Structure formats: structure tokens, C-alpha cells
Amino acid sequence: MGPALVTPYALTVDAGTRELRAADHLLRSLAAELALPEDAFACTHLVRGARPRVVLSLTLPSEPLLSTALERLTAGGHAVTRGVPDPVGRAVLYPGVASLTGTLTVGDVLSRSAIDRVTVLGAPEPPAPDTPLTTRDHVRPQWQDGALVLTAMPAAGGTLVPFEVPDPTPCCADH
Template sequence: MTPYALTVRAKARDLRAADHLLHTLAAGLALPRGAFGCTHLVRTGRPHIALSLALPDEPLARAARERLTGLGYEVTPGVPDRAGRAVIYPGVTALTGTLTVADLLARSAIDGVTVLGSPREPAPHTPLTTRDHVRPQWRDGRLLLAAVPAAGGTLVPFEVPDPTPCCADH
């Protein structure tokens, strides 16, 4: 991430709402290509989801802060934690359909893919079906996508695009 980061205290209650708000704010701010937009689970006080924006330079960060503050958001410098879930990042729009792990890494800011339950990274030629929903997370300064095995020797991102809410059938 860049040193020009902002936290937006939006107090979103779920990831879908946070993703939507992040996209709405990003469109209104006309974020440049090198920008990152992340969600962060805040567990202190009343649990909520905060948003962060990382911008490539200080003038953009200052303009974004002024605009967001003008819209009524509480904005502070920095990020709430180092484990943000990236929603907006360089290359995200190119991650559609099925592509190889190597293509995913070449087309985006994602640094690596981990497979749950496996000690090794997947082979570069392994197909990954994105479901058009790729949400990597920052871990130890690297943007990593958690994936799980799927049918036919493919992988899919661990996070599903439309999760079933808890107790949905009650």
C-alpha cells in the first residue's frame, strides 16, 4: 500500500454494503488506477466495517479527505489495521471468468495465491474460476488471495460473491 492512506468511518454492518459503499465513494472521487480501496473489520467498541483508501500521492489523498469530510464522513489518516480486504485495486476489472494463477498475478496487484489446507502455493498453470468476485487480503505487506479447490482441478476464491446469511432459512 502507499503511505497516502485514509480511513473512512462508514460503520457499514456487512461486507456487501461496505463493498457497495466503497465502489460508490470511489466513483464519486474518480480514483486513479493505482488506488486501493479496502474493508476492515473493526472489533473495538461497536463492531463494524471501516473503509480505507490508499492513494498514489498526497494531493489526491488531501482532496479525497476534503471531499469525504464534506459528505459527512469521519476521515482519519492511515489504515485501521494491516489486514485490509481489497475491493478496489489495480487490475481488479481484468479478473473475470476463468484464468490461470499466473494470469491472475500478471493482470493485477495480487502478490500470491494461497490454497486453504495446502502448505504450497498452486502451480502457475492452475485454473482459477473468479466468479467475478476476487477479494484478496493484505497479509505481512503482501496482497494474497485465499482460494479453495473446486471441481475439475480448478480453484475458486474462498470468499463467495453472494453468501447465504446466517439462519436464512429460519
Template sequence: MTRYVLTVDAGPRDLRAADHLLHTLATELALDGGVFGCTHLVRGDRPRVSVSLALPTEAAAATVRGQLADRGYEPADGAPDPVGRAVLYPGADALRGTMTVAEVLSVSAIDRVTVLGAAERPAPDARLVTRDHVRPQWHDGELVLTAMPAVGGTLVPFEVPDPTPCCADH
């Protein structure tokens, strides 16, 4: 399916702020569940996180472009890179609690689940403890969730909901 992508470089310096921006935009712009909202790390002189919105039609993109401009943003066409970290995607709100890998794949836009360090994909009945924070990434046109082994033979998404900031104990 062709998507029309707009990028907003509003300057958040961390993923949490960028996630918040995406959720705020989704609410303020009344974006439906078919929109993909991703974060992208921008390196260079001024490291930051930009966000992209992938919309299903050119008309939807034009409408959102106008709404963003009305709010003071300067949307650009296209994504800054092909490996965005998805925050908004179809089925994201359904990924709560503990689910099987098969359930995750059936209720969301996630195409594949991989396990860090494992050569094979997890079994469809493997249990994933979502921690209500599931952030897959785009890889070669597929939305892929990377998980890691956890207590009791379960899996958890690789990205933790509340990471400890670097040097927090200094």
C-alpha cells in the same frame, strides 16, 4: 511504494454494504485504478465494517480527504489494521471468468495465491474460476488471494460472492 491511507468509518454493518460504499466512493471521487480500497472489521461495542483508501501521493490523499469531508465523512489518517480485505486494487476489473494463476498475478496487484489447506502454492497454470468476485487480503505487506479447490480441478476464491446469511433457514 509509499501509500497515503485514509479510513472512513461510515458504519456499514456487513461486507456487502462496505463493498458498495467503496465502489460508490471510487465513482463519486473519480478514483483511478491505482487506488487500493479495503474493508476492515471493527469489533467492540458496535461491530461494523470501516473502509480505507490507499492513495499514491500525499497530494492525492489531501484532495480525497477534502472530497470526503465535503460529503459529510470524517476521514482519519492510516488504516485501522494491517490486514485489510481489498475490494479496489489495480487490475481488479480484469479478474473475470476463468484465468490461470499466472494471469491473475500478471494483470492485477495480487502478489500471491495460496490454496486453503495446501502447503505449496498452486501451479502457475492452475485455473481459477473468479466468479467475478476476487477479494485478496493484505498479509505481511503482500496482497494475497486465498483460494480453495473446486469442481474439475479448478480453484475458486475462498470468499463467495453471495454468502448465505447466518441462520437463513431459521
């Protein structure tokens, strides 16, 4: 597991959110309210079963920050538990995310952020470090086997784009 998933300084927030976009918005709002440091991780996790929803995890660098976040989130009426719900969170906020704007090389993405690896759909090998990646200002890597991995796909002109699009078309939008 990656360092953000094995730390004892993690919380799960269950706000009953059902959509990723709403969960992303809530994570950003909570991060601002809590003044999370840049080395914090904030992820979404899909919960299946009788009550499908998206829960949030916050991984903080210290016990004092964890205690403060726990107290403030609980006082705000959120259902909060210690730890992360699973090892495969989708990172929304993580070290270096603010620098991942515009078009960068894969090497830049890896050196500027907590992302450990970039993979390309359908490609057996990772992309070359000098491969351009157009971020669309929406980079959502996911924890896989303890590494933070960004899945990308080929785009026009030999570039890559993150697999997750910033504004997905809802299912059945034309009906």
C-alpha cells in the same frame, strides 16, 4: 507491509457500516464519486469491540489526491482519519481487479493484478501457475504480512475458486 499499507497517502472512512456487502458497495460508490485512479487501493477492515463495524481505507498515489479525497469525503459527512486502521485489509479495489473476470490461470491473476500470492486452503504449497481459477468476478485478496494474498479453494474439474463467495448465504437464512 505492502506498499499500499505504508504510504502516507491513506485515509480511513468510518461510515458505521456493519456488513461487508454494504461496505463493498460504499467503497465502489466512493471510488466513482472521487474518480479514484486504477493504482489506488480500497479495502475493508473489521473493527471489533463495543461497536463492531466495517471501516474503509483508501490508499492513493499522491498527496494532491489524498487532500482532494479528504476534503470531499469530509464535506459529504463521512468520519475520515488519515492512515489505515490495521495492516490486514481486505482489498476490494486494487490495480488490475477489473481484469480478473471469468476463468484465468493463477499465473494470469498474479501478472494482471496487484495480488502477490495465491494460497489454497489445506494445501502446503502454492498452486501451479497454470492452474485455472474461476473468479466468479469476485476476487477479494487480503493483506497478510505485507503481501496481497488471495485465498482459494479447490472446485470441480481441478479448478480453484476464491474462498470468499460473491453472494454468501446469511447466517440462519432458513429460519
